[in-house]
Amino acid sequence: MLTKKQLLEVDHLKQYFPIKGGFLGRTVNHVKAVDDISFQIFEGETLSVVGESGCGKSTTGRAILRLDEPTDGTIEFDGVDLLSLSKRKMRKKRKDLQVIFQDPFASLNPRQTVKKILTEAMAIQNVVPKHQREARAVELLETVGMNAEQLDRYPHEFSGGQRQRIGIARALSVDPKLIICDEAVSALDVSIQAQVLNLLKKLQRQFNLTYLFIAHDLGVVRHISDRIIVMYLGKVVEIADKKSLFDNPQHPYTKALLSAIPTPDPEHKKERIILKGDVPSPIDPPSGCRFHTRCPFATDLCKQEEPQLRNLSMMKEGHQAACHHIEKIYAGQPPNEQSQENEPTLT
Amino acid sequence: MSEEIILDINNLRTSFFDDDGEIKAVDGVSFKLPKGKTLGVVGESGSGKSITALSILRLIDSKGKIVDGSINFKGKDLTKLSTKQIQHIRGNEISMIFQEPMTSLNPVYTIGQQIRETLKVHEGIGKEKGNKRAVELLQLVGIPSPEARLKQYPHELSGGMRQRVMIAMALACKPDLLIADEPTTALDVTIQAQILELINDLQDNLGMSVIMITHDLGVVAETCDYVAVMYGGKVVEYQDVISLFKNPRHPYTVGLLNSIPRHDIDVEDLEPIRGSVPSPKNMPKGCHFAPRCPFATDLCNAEMPSLDHLGDDSDVRCWIYSDRWDGDPEVNVVDQKTTS
């Protein structure tokens, strides 16, 4: 790839949800689900967004699809500012922006046959002439590893993995440019999950698809991504290509996250950083660096000042992390002002 | 194995009965758990692993029934005990924690009330002494400011904290055996790490035996000494944990290992198991795994193999290792493993 073409650019995106309360149901506060994040997706790549519950990864996906109206920021898709589009134009635009959800059962209409599900999507966007739609539906089913005999069945007659395949076929039916996969394989058994992951990779090669892959499982993410964004409490803490992120993580949260995953290899004992405490509430997030309440290296600076994403000499081009102390931690001399309760356990 | 065996399950069968007839959720499960060790029971949905766990404490709902087999725990067959006797064992000698910490505590009682209840029923401990013990227990599981927590209701705690409360409650009467049914599946990965570490530490300190029910082979590798792999209501392989990962014998175990997207190494293409997990309502006739197995022969499709003890301390349910094997005599299952 000489020149990568940018497909999506998210700039200073904010998504606040009001909390109603009090005597007259006034807005008393906001859940800052996504708080000023920016990133780009290039054509043909898979960009993953990872993080724990409440980090804002799914909210980001919903904001791009305008399933929620973002509070602030811009989203430019294929040269068009999505947030400035009218509802009608946005509906048309969804042809290029498809989504696959976690629960395939909930996202397929139980009263429609597979044929109806697939042809309806084509009819709404009017991408395929009417008389060709059925043939196209068969073709799609075969593309996702199913067959024409299954065209007249209903979603409940399929297993979870097959339903997810139908969801993928539906997304493909309108020839989208970007597919947002929101925890698309999380609910599947591991043997089925592997099938669906392989399918997604195959389809990407075949149709030059671009994925925004939202997931919490870092194994899945490593397998499918080109680049990865790590989010924590509505902020991007680190963004890097896959290799850099797994081999050379810089942010203490990324390191802890990676070390926390159980490795399916009993002989491989690694150093584990166990974070103390829970993720704080996004209603009243910590000041400064949002991770400082759990970070083993937090100093007064971290409590006061919000770190910006930075690229330093030991990081590859495009690799950025938002931490005040990257250099010191990298040099093996982390600042040592942390309070006792944040002390990590190393095992 | 020369160690003392604390739990010995033999040919356990648990079925559910509805209008369509019998559904064999657990169909002849056998395994042993040495004292002070952790046994992982691993499998995908519908494998019968959770029903096996619930069967041990006889907690299956009214439509289900243990139809055959024995569960020997410290010299008693749990399947033969009266309701009163099994109630005496539950929460006292054998405790259990569950997958959903968010819904496993009663929303209308305080944390203190729920912990004291266990102490009262098994040890007759009253409110004042109960509160003291409850504070100690909450400290033991690493809950900050335990005195204040006693008066809180479950909804005031996070998921990780609730799972700690569940563990505190389970440990109240110093059980010999802790059954953990997917204890970290609903939790975030950094919280999962905390809880797994806690269970490991407590086991070391208290000398408990643990059964860890999970679908995650990573969790198995990190916490278990022995592993029973379940598929379609049966144990298909039983080994110590190192051998299982190094030298898996059953084609299903190999398929499972090949399906995991690893976070620690690069795998170009996953080697998934073909087909889909069979429903307990509609199990294949022969070996339950045969329709998805790359080695399956006519024999596999016709007849279920038995769980046989191989020379090197592993038990495998597969025709490949029997005299009657009718496929390629040179077949080597372990070679199919794609990851190191």
Next chain:
Amino acid sequence: MFQFIVRRLLQLIPVLLGVTILVFSLMHLTPGNPAHIIAGESAPADTIKQIEERLGLNDPIPVQYFNFLKDAIMLDFGNSWRTSLEVSEELWPKFWVTFELAVYSTIFSIFIGLIAGIISAVRQYSFSDVSIMLVALFGLSMPNFWLGLMLMQWFAINLGWVPATGWGTPQQVVLPVITLGTMGAAVVARMTRSSMLDVISQDYIRTARAKGLKESIVIYRHALKNALIPVVTVVGLQFGSLLAGAVLTESVFAINGMGKLVIDRILARDFPVVQAAVLVIAVVFVFVNLLVDISYKFLNKRIDLD
């Protein structure tokens, strides 16, 4: 908690004002001049004028409403147009009769309904479950005047165990209470059953069993308290409708209660009495609902009423 009750009481003020406006407009929306009703159609114009003057009917409507409201707060509803007695004097004794009938019937509904519902849920699909649900369906579909007549026929006339009519002695109470409470009992039983079944399948019930608790403790301590939440709502609504709907039962058993009074006075267009009765029923209904809300707070710790 105290704060919560105070706030709830304050929130009742607009509701009650709304009720008084509706009740007040009752008189002004019905055709005919009240003075004519009181004095009779053929009364001389002087008399009519006098009466209009006395009742303040010539004042502007807002002033009339204000006076009505002021008097209502002091529990002064004026005098009956028919009997000229003070309304409160006429109303209170009958209100208490009906109130007693409604309270006893509600207690009967809760008691029978809860027990039946719990048995049904715990032994789902058993013979007792099926029979209880059949009886409950029957109880729901039976018009209560018919049930009252049947009960009277059997227990009062054929067997002679209890008197057929009247109100006051314990024997007189039995049949009307069963008559009026049966439908409520059926509703409570069905509600309790479905609510219990829902609760019994919850994870925390499995936890309670895994702790080694006896089944009776699991059911009564862990399941019932959670299952009661929806049942309490139903009981609250039931009570209000019993108060307003006791008319038929009162007629069947010739009980001299508020229902009978209201019917009589509606026919006679005796508005002060009707207004007072409607207002009293509305106030009781509103307060019963307040009690329901407060009991939620005790039953369900998750509801943050603040």
